[in-house]
Amino acid sequence: MPTSRVDVTTAYASRYLQQLCKHWAxxxxxxxxxxxxxxxxxxxxxxxxxxxxxxxxxVSTDEGGSLERLESVVADHIKRFAFRxxxxxxxxxxxx
Numbered sequence: 585m586p587t588s589r590v591d592v593t594t595a596y597a598s599r600y601l602q603q604l605c606k607h608w609a610x611x612x613x614x615x616x617x618x619x620x621x622x623x624x625x626x627x628x629x630x631x632x633x634x635x636x637x638x639x640x641x642x643v644s645t646d647e648g649g650s651l652e653r654l655e656s657v658v659a660d661h662i663k664r665f666a667f668r669x670x671x672x673x674x675x676x677x678x679x680x
Contacts, residue, residue: 587678592672596666597637597638601619601620604665608625619635659671
């Protein structure tokens with residue numbers, strides 16, 4: 585299963601995790617609390633973990649070609665929530 589992850593430095597990690605989960609909860613299976621969330625999108629699974637310094641995101645998909653699309657969709661949504669700060673998404677692909 586193709587997987588990638590990113591650690592996004594922000595003091596608002598929990599806020600963004602909860603916003604993203606609430607945003608997609610009406611369309612997709614979502615489970616979350618202030619520090620951990622999972623979203624089962626049609627493109628694949630997103631797992632989020634928040635701590636005081638960063639939002640840690642792992643995305644995985646059954647379709648190899650969709651991994652970059654899933655990364656983009658997740659990052660674009662979080663960037664919209666975080667319009668007051670410049671977040672950096674440097675995705676790292678897991679070895680196959």
